[in-house]
Amino acid sequence: MPLPAFQLHRPRELAEAVALWAERGAAGKLLAGGTDLIPSLKQGLFAPDHLIDLGAIAGMTGISRAANGDWLIGAMTRIHELAEDPTLGREFPLLAAAAAQIASPVLRRMGTLGGNLCLDTRCLWYNQSYLWRQSCGFCLKKDGSVCHVAPGGRRCWAAFSADTAPALLALDAGVELAGPAGARWLPLADLYSGAGDHPLRLGRGEILSRVRLPAAAAGMRGSYQKFRIRNSIDYPLAALALALRREATGGVTARLALTALNPAPVLVAGLERCLAAALAADPPDLTAAVQLVNRAAKPLSTSTVPSDYRRDMVQLQARRALEACLA
Amino acid sequence: MTTAFTVNGQPRRLELDPATLLLEVLREHLRLTGTKCGCDDSSCGACTVLVNGQPALACTLLAAVCDGARITTIEGIAADGRLTALQRAFGRMGGAQCGFCTPGMVMAAKALLDDNPDPSDGEIQAALSGNICRCTGYVQILASVRAALAEAAGAAAAGAAQPDAAAAGGRRGFGPAPPRQATKPPAAHG
Numbered sequence: 001m002p003l004p005a006f007q008l009h010r011p012r013e014l015a016e017a018v019a020l021w022a023e024r025g026a027a028g029k030l031l032a033g034g035t036d037l038i039p040s041l042k043q044g045l046f047a048p049d050h051l052i053d054l055g056a057i058a059g060m061t062g063i064s065r066a067a068n069g070d071w072l073i074g075a076m077t078r079i080h081e082l083a084e085d086p087t088l089g090r091e092f093p094l095l096a097a098a099a100a101q102i103a104s105p106v107l108r109r110m111g112t113l114g115g116n117l118c119l120d121t122r123c124l125w126y127n128q129s130y131l132w133r134q135s136c137g138f139c140l141k142k143d144g145s146v147c148h149v150a151p152g153g154r155r156c157w158a159a160f161s162a163d164t165a166p167a168l169l170a171l172d173a174g175v176e177l178a179g180p181a182g183a184r185w186l187p188l189a190d191l192y193s194g195a196g197d198h199p200l201r202l203g204r205g206e207i208l209s210r211v212r213l214p215a216a217a218a219g220m221r222g223s224y225q226k227f228r229i230r231n232s233i234d235y236p237l238a239a240l241a242l243a244l245r246r247e248a249t250g251g252v253t254a255r256l257a258l259t260a261l262n263p264a265p266v267l268v269a270g271l272e273r274c275l276a277a278a279l280a281a282d283p284p285d286l287t288a289a290v291q292l293v294n295r296a297a298k299p300l301s302t303s304t305v306p307s308d309y310r311r312d313m314v315q316l317q318a319r320r321a322l323e324a325c326l327a
Numbered sequence: 328m329t330t331a332f333t334v335n336g337q338p339r340r341l342e343l344d345p346a347t348l349l350l351e352v353l354r355e356h357l358r359l360t361g362t363k364c365g366c367d368d369s370s371c372g373a374c375t376v377l378v379n380g381q382p383a384l385a386c387t388l389l390a391a392v393c394d395g396a397r398i399t400t401i402e403g404i405a406a407d408g409r410l411t412a413l414q415r416a417f418g419r420m421g422g423a424q425c426g427f428c429t430p431g432m433v434m435a436a437k438a439l440l441d442d443n444p445d446p447s448d449g450e451i452q453a454a455l456s457g458n459i460c461r462c463t464g465y466v467q468i469l470a471s472v473r474a475a476l477a478e479a480a481g482a483a484a485a486g487a488a489q490p491d492a493a494a495a496g497g498r499r500g501f502g503p504a505p506p507r508q509a510t511k512p513p514a515a516h517g
Contacts, residue, residue: 001368003346003348004346005346006345007345008328008346008391010391010392010394034387034388034389034392035369035387038348038386038388039369042367043368051389053391055392103457104372104457105435105453105454105456106372106382106383106435107369107384107457109382109383110383110384110387231456232457233370233456233457
């Protein structure tokens with residue numbers, strides 16, 4: 001399938017990319033690994049005049065330690081490296097597990113962490129060829145004015161479907177945005193708008209450049225639970241990341257986040273309190289925690305798999321993850 | 328824009344529209360049609376090639392971002408006109424059925440064996456999990472990779488005195504391997 005015509009820019013410096021992006025962003029797209037963008041261009045989901053490739057920029061890859069012990073990961077680091085790096089796997093097994101379950105081996109070597117975090121939202125009515133979308137009726141995320149998932153509504157419910165995002169939310173990660181006025185750090189959760197048609201909150205000229213994993217999250221137990229049709233290649237249809245540590249004081253530090261169910265990855269609020277009550281019983285009663293997770297999930301008919309099935313799956317995932325990390 | 332890379336060891340310098348995919352360059356410009364266009368949306372693995380030794384999907388890579396890279400396609404892995412053990416095993420064990428996914432399967436398997444010369448069955452399955460065979464002949468494909476490994480191990484054991492021993496059981500066509508005979512190796516092709 002031919003790609004639409006565009007001008008390709010291959011900046012060598014991040015500052016140069018930021019300047020180009022600030023100038024051309026309205027009619028442009030950023031290219032990282034391309035594993036989502038290139039198929040989307042073929043489907044006519046975007047017709048950018050300018051493509052800014054981040055692959056030639058020096059210093060945007062790799063895993064390192066900051067002076068305060070935090071871990072820093074360059075946005076252009078390949079998913080494969082996150083899955084295979086032995087140190088990262090030991091310190092942050094949750095992130096390694098989520099990365100190892102992304103797409104397929106060859107796609108993990110092409111796809112990047114930054115690209116995954118900035119993934120476009122996905123929907124049955126959106127990620128289709130132009131002919132398919134034209135035949136079934138365009139949707140409000142692209143070319144149309146109605147949402148086929150929630151007809152009558154004015155909101156886009158396309159599901160945010162990256163696997164690294166829930167893992168990094170559960171690990172309390174931050175992201176660095178390089179922009180025309182310099183760089184700023186923000187909690188990962190603040191990157192996401194919750195709107196399916198404009199999923200990212202990026203200012204003009206801003207490019208996700210690094211991810212910070214706090215030293216305090218190192219060594220937490222983790223479980224990544226992913227449901228998809230095939231156990232390779234596919235994007236998730238319901239997935240959940242849990243990071244958990246039983247403290248010496250007897251308490252529990254735990255964060256759980258969902259993906260592929262809502263228009264943004266969701267950090268489930270109130271889990272620690274819920275778990276403290278659950279662990280007071282012997283054996284622990286996880287029912288309330290599973291229900292808490294269930295209430296945060298909003299699966300809609302954005303995929304060929306019925307939403308009630310995905311709801312059943314996320315409850316099962318919550319129980320399995322909690323049992324695995326509490327064992 | 329001008330893009331320069333090597334394909335199977337040969338330097339290539341091309342004037343390309345920036346929207347040209349690597350797959351298009353290989354198949355249309357260089358007439359290396361061994362690399363197949365399957366799904367064209369990065370979900371089948373038929374167009375797997377090696378870029379700087381790493382597997383990549385040629386249908387999902389802009390040729391221009393491969394500037395300076397070393398690209399290897401299915402046409403470029405035979406040495407001195409002789410198919411590799413992996414290629415011979417795919418022929419011998421019925422790993423190639425309709426043949427359309429085969430170049431991608433062989434390249435994905437080669438990437439694995441280059442990295443890990445002694446993979447477990449699980450590692451072979453995992454490494455090929457991004458490559459789809461619509462004949463669904465996965466059993467023979469996995470058996471082909473195992474046979475190539477066994478052949479390599481056998482050749483290593485046989486030592487330098489019998490450099491062609493590895494090919495002795497080889498034959499063209501499909502079906503299971505015949506009993507090993509000390510016949511001449513099949514004519515080299517490719």
